[in-house]
Amino acid sequence: MDQDYEAALQLSHQLNANMGQNVVAPSTTRETRASKKARISDSPAALSPELMSLTETTVSDALSSLLLSPSPTGSSPEAPSSQEDLMHSQSPTGTASSSFSTPTSSYDNTNTSMVVTEEDWFLVQKQGGQNSDGTWDRESLVTTNMNTSPKKAVRVTRSASRELQRTSVAHQINISDDGIPGSEQEQPQKLRVRKRETDDDDDFLFDDKQSSPDLMEGVQGTSDHKPTQKRKAMAKMTSKIAKKSKAPLYHENVQDGKPEPIGQPIVWAFKRQQLCETLPYYNAYQSGAYTHDNIARSILIDKEVSVRDKFDEEIVITSVGGGRLLDEKTGRMVYKKDQIFSSIANAFLRAMELKSPVAIIAGQGNKISPSKLPHYYNVLDWFHVTDVWQEKVLGHNDVRVIIWKVRMEKINLSNRSWWAAQNSSPQNLEERMTTDKHLCGECNVESKVMYNVGPACLNVSCGQFFNFGVEYDDNTLDYHPAFLKERTIFLGNDPGPLAPPPLTDDELNRIGALGYEKLCKRGMVCQTCGCCIRRIQWGQWSCENTDCDYTYRVQQLPVPISTVIANDMDHDDQPEDENRKVHGGIICHQSIVGSYDLQTFDLPNENGGIAGSIRHFKANGLINQQRDGPNDLFQEIQGSDLDLRRGAAVHKGTTQEVLTNHFTQNLGAAYKYLVAQDSKGFNEAPPVVIKAAKRMIWAGQHAVNDKNTVHHTEGFQNFNECLVIGYFDGSKIGYHDDGEKTLGPTVATLSLGANAVMKFRPKHKTHIPAFEEDPKTKDKKEKPAVLTITLKHGDIVVMHGRSIQKLYEHEVTPYGGLRFALTCRYIVPDTLSPIERLVAADKGAFPPGSERFNYNGSLHAIPLSSIPGQNSLQDTLNEIKAKHQVGELDTPQLEMLLRDLGEYYVSIAGSA
Ligand SMILES: O=C(O)CCC(=O)C(=O)O
Ligand SMILES: [Fe+2]
Structure with a gap:
């Protein structure tokens, strides 16, 4: 063994030499944030390139093999996957087949590759113009600033894809996106995880009227992306109408009987969320038009068709700006008052002035489409706004009201539009006309002669507005043929691709992304069928079209623990009290349990008693570094x-x-909303789940048996279920409770990775005297948080007491960065049917051998003072040697220390 130590020492010399003896150990006194950072990030600067390239495993393996060969125990079978293993577990990348094309599109979107974010999408448009005949030069359509690196994608075999689809089959539940029976395409995914009902919008991706989830994701601790009252009212109204008319209001396919189109859209979807997550130019969950920077970017023309709206091969005329309200008598949406101000109309005016292209998406609810639209949502093409004006239409009680209208022309007129009807003749170039102008004698403002009745002033503030000088019939009033046949040269920027190109590894590497960033959670356009596909799976995109087996991956590189530690320090500059806000009505205790600092918060109930307790087991570096610990x-x-x-x-x-x-993924007994077969039993669970569950059992047991607790009525039941939640950068879980009927009173969560803020608030309609609520917020649906804690890597939170779930709800917002939360619960067998009970008993049983992961709160954790200690690596190795020789460390402990030592050096190298 001594020879081995000699060899290890040699290696340590080498390490130290390479590091210039620069490894500064943390002092036992409180380090400043700056020095902590310096320790982590500065030291590696002195590492040689060879050392920098050492992986965690190679360093620890080198140390282990030098010291421990032959090892009496061998290396642990449960050792964590090495970085190398992790890398190899990624699927190989190949070349994507990206062969879809349309007969009508002149845009070749398929061989460009770039990352387009919401913000920069419109910046990549190249200056360019249209020819006088309305066509485009092909060259001018190529966006030169797009990187054209080859795509990397993986084609997964049909059977693998079938397997994926087995669990995510659409067409299972016959309700539409909006919960209303609808077209086949509109059926949602089969539910694989518990289906939550919540009124928190963060989870559901609305912000204000158009909503922009990904822009809002990552907003911490604010509630400014809540639905507006107006939208809530709209939602209420919508369901009221649905009930009244008993007719499907959304996603009603009105395309029957129309002729087939001559082509197919290059981008389409069957859910709004698919469009919103995939297309940088469309992100409106509830309104038709999408604006960004107050400029119209796109519009969905669906079932809301107004009088005189037009939808032909080259032009679209539509009303904008909403303003329709429910007519109680008819159950129809009608205009009730003049539409004077409209920010949407202004956004179209801006688009017109700035010559900014607008994408049009047509829905199958649109009854005036010239042909049968093949999918629920079909991206038509890029258009430009030629006219924005106000006109009068018959509104409620047949009173004329003023509304806003927009006319848009397709930008690329060189090809026939894919939605032109088969057997229809192309529009004749010679037929194109210019609309006459009319100068108003009263206001001196020029207006186009837009209507068949004759000229009228279209300046809404003029007394002659919409006065044709003759009485007209609202039902026959129409646009002048010249106005419809007019074509306008587009002088704006190249609109760029309609189908955003897929993200590539090259692009991720260029921006230093590992594969969990927000942009990796965007949807992508299927390179086989054009369907907008959401990132539903952690590891890949799979086409949501059941007829297509396309899948696509980009890299997901392991996030080193050093990143977690460094990020933790980034948030360390606030004093702890800033991150922990506790209402005075909550009783707090502090103690030490195992190696954890335990903070207990007893939440009050409605009768002046205690509803239950939240226990926050705060981990630390010692706990986290232990074998099978959080790191x-x-x-x-x-x-x-x-x-x-x-x-x-x-x-x-x-x-x-x-x-x-x-x-999410559920393991162990099935959650209430799961199909029982969909949960993998603990015996099939990856070991990490068992190891984590054992930690939570320890914490849960402590919480329930703690003699300080006054409100316990039920003893601890071993957890039989674990829900794993993975958060990409910027994701969160909105307010909800964990009070499903099948659950026991104790819920424990282990946090791994990025820090997060957890908040608790009383539910709507609860009156908890201890909070002496402000009369102003007392009846508010969203009450203020009464407890805010910061969950750090390794922390465990135990909620105990059923009333907590009844009276309170909680949300968790990671600071950003990769985070996992593993939550264990007890599914109460008595709440299940006899068959479910059998399945739950089987799946929720811990597999034989799992006792070796039983946890004791790191009670006798060996302080790894040497990692990082006050000393150099050489001293550290000497110290370890001495401890081993006097029997203070046995061989497995020695192994563990050496591995941690290796990891430590790699972690500092990794954070360079
Ligand atoms: O992410 C977390 O820490 C909490 C997860 C949670 O609340 C849940 O799974 O119900
Ligand atoms: Fe929860």
């Missing part, structure tokens, strides 16, 4: 195949069903 688990979970997926959720108060923005 190991964080590495291990990244290499485990958990098949995390985003699940469907329903928005309370509306019938909207969308996917949550976090990814």
Whole structure:
């Protein structure tokens, strides 16, 4: 063994020499944030390139093999996956087949490759113009600033894809996006995870009227992306109408009987969320038009068709700006008053002035489409706004009201539009006309002669507005043929591709992304069929079109633990009290349990008693570094195949069903909303889940048996279920409770990775005297948070007491960065049917051998003072040697220390 130590020492000399003896150990006194950072990030600067390239495993393996060969125990079978393993577990990348094209599109979008974010999408448009005949030069359509690196994608075999689809089959539940029976395409995914009902919008991706989830994701601790009252009212009204008329209001396909189109759209979707997550130019969950920077970017023309609206091969005329309200008598939406101000109309005016292209998407609810639209949502093409004006239409009680209208022309007129009807003749170039102008004698403002009745002033502030000088019939009033046949040369920028090109590894590498960033959670356009596909699976995109088996991956590189530690320090500059806000009505205790600092918060109930307690087991570096501790688990979970997926959720108060923005997987007994077979039993679970569950059992047991607790009525039941949640950068879980009827009173969560803020607030309509609520907010649906805590890597939170779930709800917002939360619960067998009970007993049983992961709160954790200690690596190795020789460390402990030592050096190298 001594020879081995000699060899290890040689290596340590080498390490120290390479590091210039620069490894500064943390002092036992409180380090400043700056010095902590310096320790982590500055030291590696002195590392040689060879050392920098050493992986965690190679360093620890080198140390282990030098010291321990032959090892009496061998290396642990449960050692976390090495970085190398993690890398290899990624699928190989190949070349995507990206062969879809349309007969009508002159845009070749398929061989460009660039990352387009919401913000920069419009910046990549190249200056360019249209020819006088309305066509485009092909060259001018090529966006030169797009990087054309080859795509990397993986084609997964049909059977693998079938397997994926087995669990995410659409066409299972016959309700539409909006919960209303609809067309076949509109059916949501089969639910794989519990289906939550909540009124929190963060999970459901609305902001204000058009909504922009990804822009809002990552907003911390604010509630400014809540639905407006107006939208809530709209939602209420919508369901009221649905009930009244008993007719499907959304996603009603009115295309029957129309001729087939001559082509196919290059981009399409069957859910709004698919469009919004995929297309940088469309992100409106509830309104038709999408504006960005107050400029109209796109518009969805669906079932709301107004009088005189036009939709032909080259032009679209539509009303904008809403303003329709429910007519109680007829159940129809009618204009009730003049539409004078409209920010949407202004956004179209801006688009017209700035010559900014507008994408048009047509829905199957549109009854005036010239042909049968093949999918629910079909991207037509880029258009430009030629006219924005106000006109009068018959409104409620047949009173004429003023509304806003917009006319748009297709930019590229060189090809026939894909939506032109088969057997229709192309529009004749010679037929194109110019509309006459009319100068108003009263206001001196010029207006186009737009209507068949004759000229009228279209200046709404003029007394002659919409006065044709003759009485006209509202039902026959129409646009003048010249106005419809007019074509305008577009002098704006190249609109860029309609189908955003897929993200590539090259692009991720260029921006230093690992594969969990927000842009990796965007949807993508299927390179085979053009369907907008959401990132439903943690590891890849799979086409949501059941007839297509396209899948696509980009890299997901392991996030080193050093990143987690460094990010933690980034948030360390606030004093702890800033991150912990506790209402005075909550009783707090502090103690030490195992190696954790335990903070207990007893939440009050409605009768002056205690509803239950929140216990926050605060981990620390010592706990986290232990074998199979949070550092190991964080590495291990990244290499485990958990098949995390985003699940469907329903928005309370509306019938909207969308996917949550976090990814989940259920293990052990099935959750209430799961199909029993969909949960993998603990015996099939990756070891990381068992190891984590054992930690939570320890914490849960402590919480329930703690003699200080006054409100316990039920003893601790071993957890039999674990829900793993994965958060990409910027994802969160909105307010909800964990009070499903099948659950026991104790819920424990282990946090791994990025820090997060957890908030608790009383639910709507609860009156908790201890909070002496402000009369102003007392009846508010969204009450203020009464408890805010920061969850750090390794922390465990235990909620105990059923009343907590009844009276309170909680939300968790990671600071950003990769995070996992593993939550254990007890599914109460008595709440299940006899068959479900059998399945739950089987799946919720811990597998034989799992006792070796039993946890004691790191009670006798060996302080790894040497890692990082006060000393150089050489001293550290000497210290370890001495401890081993006097029997203070046995061989497994020695192994563990050496591995941690290796990891430590790699972590500092990794954070360079
Ligand atoms: O992410 C977390 O820490 C909490 C997760 C949670 O609340 C849940 O799974 O119900
Ligand atoms: Fe929860």
